Amino acid sequence: GYQTLGAGKITHGYPMKQAFQIAGSQFGGSGPKPGDKTVRFNYSPDLTIPFTGTQTDWAAFPDVDQKMPDHKAADWATQQLESIKGDKPFFLAVGFVRPHVPFYAPQKWFDLFPLDTITLPEIPDDDLKDVPEMGRQLHELPRYPQLKWLRENDNEQLRKCVQAYLACTAFVDHQVGRVLQSLEKSRHASNTIVVLFSDHGYHLGEKHRVSKHSLWEESTRVPLIVSRPGNESSATCDLPVGLIDLYPTLLELCGLPAREQNEGVSLVPLLNDPKSDLLNGVRNGILTTYGRSNHSIRTRQVRYISYEDGSEELYDHMSDPHEWTNLANKKAHRTTLIKLRAELPDHEARYHASTRTSPVNAWFQEQFRRSRVQAKDDLEPLFDGKTLDNWTSQNGKPVGPGWEVVDEAIHLSRAKGRAGHIITKREYGDFDLSFEWKIAEGGNSGLKYRVRKYGGQTLGLEYQILGKSGTGKGSTGSLYALFAPHAENTILKPDDEFNLGRIVVLGNQI
Numbered sequence: 001g002y003q004t005l006g007a008g009k010i011t012h013g014y015p016m017k018q019a020f021q022i023a024g025s026q027f028g029g030s031g032p033k034p035g036d037k038t039v040r041f042n043y044s045p046d047l048t049i050p051f052t053g054t055q056t057d058w059a060a061f062p063d064v065d066q067k068m069p070d071h072k073a074a075d076w077a078t079q080q081l082e083s084i085k086g087d088k089p090f091f092l093a094v095g096f097v098r099p100h101v102p103f104y105a106p107q108k109w110f111d112l113f114p115l116d117t118i119t120l121p122e123i124p125d126d127d128l129k130d131v132p133e134m135g136r137q138l139h140e141l142p143r144y145p146q147l148k149w150l151r152e153n154d155n156e157q158l159r160k161c162v163q164a165y166l167a168c169t170a171f172v173d174h175q176v177g178r179v180l181q182s183l184e185k186s187r188h189a190s191n192t193i194v195v196l197f198s199d200h201g202y203h204l205g206e207k208h209r210v211s212k213h214s215l216w217e218e219s220t221r222v223p224l225i226v227s228r229p230g231n232e233s234s235a236t237c238d239l240p241v242g243l244i245d246l247y248p249t250l251l252e253l254c255g256l257p258a259r260e261q262n263e264g265v266s267l268v269p270l271l272n273d274p275k276s277d278l279l280n281g282v283r284n285g286i287l288t289t290y291g292r293s294n295h296s297i298r299t300r301q302v303r304y305i306s307y308e309d310g311s312e313e314l315y316d317h318m319s320d321p322h323e324w325t326n327l328a329n330k331k332a333h334r335t336t337l338i339k340l341r342a343e344l345p346d347h348e349a350r351y352h353a354s355t356r357t358s359p360v361n362a363w364f365q366e367q368f369r370r371s372r373v374q375a376k377d378d379l380e381p382l383f384d385g386k387t388l389d390n391w392t393s394q395n396g397k398p399v400g401p402g403w404e405v406v407d408e409a410i411h412l413s414r415a416k417g418r419a420g421h422i423i424t425k426r427e428y429g430d431f432d433l434s435f436e437w438k439i440a441e442g443g444n445s446g447l448k449y450r451v452r453k454y455g456g457q458t459l460g461l462e463y464q465i466l467g468k469s470g471t472g473k474g475s476t477g478s479l480y481a482l483f484a485p486h487a488e489n490t491i492l493k494p495d496d497e498f499n500l501g502r503i504v505v506l507g508n509q510i
Helices: 069-083 133-139 152-185 243-254 267-274 331-341 362-371
Strands: 004-010 059-060 090-095 103-105 196-198 222-225 286-289 295-298 302-307 310-317 391-392 403-406 411-413 422-424 431-437 445-455 457-466 499-505
Touching: 059 152, 069 090, 069 152, 103 310, 152 196, 196 243, 243 267, 243 403, 302 331, 302 499, 310 331, 431 445, 445 499, 457 499
Parallel strands: 004 090, 059 103
Antiparallel strands: 196 222, 286 295, 295 302, 302 310, 391 422, 403 411, 431 499, 445 457
């Protein structure tokens, strides 16, 4: 019964129009850049390092707020609040990018934080000395700014980086304020719940890194504010909660029925009484996972980290809020460790087959290899490079003449006549299929999937594979009967080189 509206950084890759009835755009992603990916102001990653890169950089850029995606998102939200009519309830999601990298914002926001007034975080030189080797490997970020470089010339770049982060935070705080002012002026002010939260925190030198990507406090702690209409009082609560709790919280605040499927808990009791022991008997702490089998549990008193190899970290936030001293090997904390180990997941799925395998470091590269769902784990391979044993003709008989294995590839010889379709012996549900192909000039072939047999025909979506000339149909990669082929042939490689295709099917999404 709600009208749903959303824009900005909300769905992060999932089509916005499938999540909201009224969908805005992302207004330019991370925002304007000074040039292509290689043009930076202060930090340029070493692109020879074979891992995932980063947009990390910092500078006063561009010249005015109006060029920033977040300013446009605030404009959009203001327009929507003005246009919502009637008494139908609404859900409005506004996603702001900053202070996500790159740390760019107009100069006026930098002027609020002169460089000579910047307070840098305390960063012990030996902060990683008691972190297990597994923890150092997991948290490595070779392409990201390294602390040694940041601290050269009396912390020159670290000071600029922190200044830019503060500038970006002030800039986005202003955009949030613009939306709230618009709400206050609207007819909805007295009947709208506002929730402000972020998707992750950030290290600015702590633990020798400038990044998210961690199980420590700086990355896993986020802002979380809930404002209820008619409630003028304010209070803070020091009980750790999870973003997984927001859904059941909003259901209760809006008077909607609870969903048994939700694993989170409603935070309404904490909103009513911030000192309430809401989680007593429900959970001992809040779980964060970074990479399969690496978990952090945060309670009011401590942070516990468990790594894939069994090594651990334990920090007492009452005496060590910066997490400088690992207590996991101290006998005095054995009871605490036993209690928190019992909170760890007892079952961990492998990475889905469609998980992107672009690793940030060598450890993830190896773990993706070990822990990603692979066809060999539970399915015969479609093609082993040697035989066509896993394929049949359309009528279920062995593959006929014309099809053969040549140089570890399935090969169809035109000289041996038309050979018809070959199909997999097994049926598959959701899948991620990558394949390489090359075709004779003027050739016309394809891969059919989501296939059904009707009489003598095998029907399904077809990924068309067309030669460079002679077909009159242009290039390749079309979904036959749904989308036209590319109008130009320029994406095809020369006839003697393989092209790469990929089909991902998840439910009814292709």
